[in-house]
Amino acid sequence: MSEPVRIAIDAMGGDHGPETVLPGAEISLGRHPDTQFLLFGDEAKIKAVLNGHPKLEASSRIIHTDVVVGMDDKPSQALRRGRYKSSMWRAIDAVKVHDADVAVSAGNTGALMAMANFHLRTMPGISRPAIAALWPTLRGESIVLDVGASIGATAKSLVEMSIMGSAMARVLFDLDTPSVGLLNIGVEDMKGVEEVREAARILKDDGVPVNYHGFVEGNDIGAGTVDVVVTEGFAGNIALKTAEGTAKQLAAYLRAAMGRTVRARLGYLLARDAFQVLKEKMDPRRSNGGVFLGLNGIVIKSHGGADAEGFAAAVDLGYDMVRHQLMARIEKSLVDRPAPPESVRSPQVAEAEGKT
Amino acid sequence: MSEPVRIAIDAMGGDHGPETVLPGAEISLGRHPDTQFLLFGDEAKIKAVLNGHPKLEASSRIIHTDVVVGMDDKPSQALRRGRYKSSMWRAIDAVKVHDADVAVSAGNTGALMAMANFHLRTMPGISRPAIAALWPTLRGESIVLDVGASIGATAKSLVEMSIMGSAMARVLFDLDTPSVGLLNIGVEDMKGVEEVREAARILKDDGVPVNYHGFVEGNDIGAGTVDVVVTEGFAGNIALKTAEGTAKQLAAYLRAAMGRTVRARLGYLLARDAFQVLKEKMDPRRSNGGVFLGLNGIVIKSHGGADAEGFAAAVDLGYDMVRHQLMARIEKSLVDRPAPPESVRSPQVAEAEGKT
Numbered sequence: 001m002s003e004p005v006r007i008a009i010d011a012m013g014g015d016h017g018p019e020t021v022l023p024g025a026e027i028s029l030g031r032h033p034d035t036q037f038l039l040f041g042d043e044a045k046i047k048a049v050l051n052g053h054p055k056l057e058a059s060s061r062i063i064h065t066d067v068v069v070g071m072d073d074k075p076s077q078a079l080r081r082g083r084y085k086s087s088m089w090r091a092i093d094a095v096k097v098h099d100a101d102v103a104v105s106a107g108n109t110g111a112l113m114a115m116a117n118f119h120l121r122t123m124p125g126i127s128r129p130a131i132a133a134l135w136p137t138l139r140g141e142s143i144v145l146d147v148g149a150s151i152g153a154t155a156k157s158l159v160e161m162s163i164m165g166s167a168m169a170r171v172l173f174d175l176d177t178p179s180v181g182l183l184n185i186g187v188e189d190m191k192g193v194e195e196v197r198e199a200a201r202i203l204k205d206d207g208v209p210v211n212y213h214g215f216v217e218g219n220d221i222g223a224g225t226v227d228v229v230v231t232e233g234f235a236g237n238i239a240l241k242t243a244e245g246t247a248k249q250l251a252a253y254l255r256a257a258m259g260r261t262v263r264a265r266l267g268y269l270l271a272r273d274a275f276q277v278l279k280e281k282m283d284p285r286r287s288n289g290g291v292f293l294g295l296n297g298i299v300i301k302s303h304g305g306a307d308a309e310g311f312a313a314a315v316d317l318g319y320d321m322v323r324h325q326l327m328a329r330i331e332k333s334l335v336d337r338p339a340p341p342e343s344v345r346s347p348q349v350a351e352a353e354g355k356t
Numbered sequence: 357m358s359e360p361v362r363i364a365i366d367a368m369g370g371d372h373g374p375e376t377v378l379p380g381a382e383i384s385l386g387r388h389p390d391t392q393f394l395l396f397g398d399e400a401k402i403k404a405v406l407n408g409h410p411k412l413e414a415s416s417r418i419i420h421t422d423v424v425v426g427m428d429d430k431p432s433q434a435l436r437r438g439r440y441k442s443s444m445w446r447a448i449d450a451v452k453v454h455d456a457d458v459a460v461s462a463g464n465t466g467a468l469m470a471m472a473n474f475h476l477r478t479m480p481g482i483s484r485p486a487i488a489a490l491w492p493t494l495r496g497e498s499i500v501l502d503v504g505a506s507i508g509a510t511a512k513s514l515v516e517m518s519i520m521g522s523a524m525a526r527v528l529f530d531l532d533t534p535s536v537g538l539l540n541i542g543v544e545d546m547k548g549v550e551e552v553r554e555a556a557r558i559l560k561d562d563g564v565p566v567n568y569h570g571f572v573e574g575n576d577i578g579a580g581t582v583d584v585v586v587t588e589g590f591a592g593n594i595a596l597k598t599a600e601g602t603a604k605q606l607a608a609y610l611r612a613a614m615g616r617t618v619r620a621r622l623g624y625l626l627a628r629d630a631f632q633v634l635k636e637k638m639d640p641r642r643s644n645g646g647v648f649l650g651l652n653g654i655v656i657k658s659h660g661g662a663d664a665e666g667f668a669a670a671v672d673l674g675y676d677m678v679r680h681q682l683m684a685r686i687e688k689s690l691v692d693r694p695a696p697p698e699s700v701r702s703p704q705v706a707e708a709e710g711k712t
Binding site for chain 1: 624
């Protein structure tokens with residue numbers, strides 16, 4: 001039997017803290033009994049919840065922490081107040097010192113990314129981390145990154161994201177050569193920003209081990225045109241939240257339309273199972289969890305407002321990443337990659353090689 | 357009685373040309389009998405369609421043109437091939453020489469913007485044009501700009517877009533002080549790109565005649581949090597197309613769910629009226645048409661694939677803009693605005709004033 005998957009949980013993160021996080025962890029444990037948890041947070045509060053969850057208790061170790069990173073703390077504040085001693089930091093630290101294989105937190109994204117980046121550092125060959133989201137599509141699911149780790153992206157970091165997103169798609173979707181598209185505002189070659197066009201050229205011509213599809217537009221995400229959509233964090237975050245907003249809006253239209261007349265309400269009762277299917281399709285909890293890619297260790301961000309089922313989906317995601325060796329696959333892709341061309345080498349590298 | 361509204365139509369634009377464009381114009385004429393049309397394009401083809409539409413014929417004058425701008429022509433190609441002699445150019449030219457009050461085209465966006473910008477030029481006080489879209493929301497409709505005229509935006513152009521978007525909202529929504537939000541990836545003051553933060557500072561502190569709400573995120577667009585959402589064209593275009601894609605995706609889920617079982621199909625029949633309401637809410641034709649703002653004249657872009665009803669919506673939009681004096685309102689807002697602070701003056705202006 002393979003080794004258990006060791007998951008570090010920031011038990012204090014999210015809008016509801018241990019009362020949601022711990023039942024969520026237990027749901028995931030039910031699906032993956034070979035999980036061991038390290039629970040970081042207020043010991044008394046954690047124990048109070050664990051009392052009602054004996055299975056989770058049996059698979060967990062509690063590590064008491066005093067400090068909680070607030071949902072509204074700025075990243076710099078969080079680092080100043082929470083370094084070394086907050087539940088969030090300690091969960092990340094467990095990954096750093098190899099006590100855990102992955103950390104999961106529903107805490108504030110900016111603080112989590114700042115701490116993870118500060119403590120785990122970027123992988124060799126990766127210039128900066130990205131947040132990858134799972135996006136339900138008409139063809140199943142796709143991965144979209146970056147949805148908000150940083151604003152703007154060089155051609156080099158877009159190419160790195162293509163490599164990392166491909167590795168994640170291989171892990172999650174069990175595909176050999178997932179297709180990758182660069183998000184742009186037109187499909188013609190001449191459109192878009194310089195960095196995106198340059199990234200397209202590198203992905204096409206420079207032997208990067210990525211199945212590059214070409215440019216895709218906003219509507220291609222939901223259509224599932226490609227398995228991996230790559231963009232810089234500002235546009236990616238706006239796309240993600242716009243889609244969430246549109247889904248909510250249409251659900252509200254649907255509710256209103258179905259309640260409008262007696263006949264419609266009756267029709268709704270008859271079609272209830274169908275609506276249940278639709279509701280599940282539209283359920284944001286099914287794909288809850290952003291994956292921080294590009295660091296020396298895996299960190300999963302759950303939505304702060306997620307309920308137990310939602311948090312469980314984020315824990316599942318962490319489990320899958322470890323079980324299917326995401327880190328090793330990314331490293332392998334980076335090694336398989338041919339030497340980067342002049343145009344994307346850092347000045348330092350070029351200088352070290354005596355070429356400038 | 358007020359003057360008629362004179363609308364220049366690029367009859368050859370769009371995927372279907374005169375066969376869709378002209379019936380669309382007639383639908384709009386039915387709603388606004390005080391419209392006069394100038395129809396630019398192949399006279400024989402236009403006449404063939406007009407034969408079946410005597411009302412439109414009576415309100416129209418045909419101006420023959422030989423050249424058609426292709427839907428895939430690059431902007432530079434279109435300018436080279438189509439300047440002076442294409443139906444698209446001539447429709448814009450009619451606005452330039454005051455033969456028409458507004459031009460409407462379903463032709464290719466890049467070419468239309470390039471020609472409009474080249475021929476009409478930007479208004480005094482506006483650094484570059486923007487494309488504004490009408491966006492259906494839970495509270496009604498909002499205006500989102502820029503959805504793709506240009507990539508990137510300075511703080512200055514974000515402020516200009518706020519002014520132009522406000523004027524358009526006053527015209528279309530009959531509001532005295534429409535609220536304006538800057539699209540960003542977080543609501544905290546420290547988040548987002550430098551240009552967006554600087555624009556926020558100017559809108560808050562510098563007495564710009566705009567009801568500034570603050571930052572909004574992607575999900576706020578569909579929620580209708582503000583009347584006008586301002587962003588640069590790359591993110592705006594991706595938001596627009598992502599929302600379109602999400603709406604299509606959910607409609608497909610709904611169709612699939614309702615056809616799955618006999619009971620669901622029966623329920624659907626009973627609830628059909630409700631679904632009709634929903635379908636209308638989700639109908640992209642209802643808000644078809646991007647408005648080019650910031651030029652010395654109004655140009656409306658209809659979706660290239662729009663049917664007659666969709667093209668009619670774009671013509672309606674043009675009619676409303678003229679009838680409610682959009683241009684005069686934008687000009688007034690620009691004049692009402694206090695002198696721009698140092699930070700947003702162009703170096704030339706500062707120099708002319710002897711301050712550098």
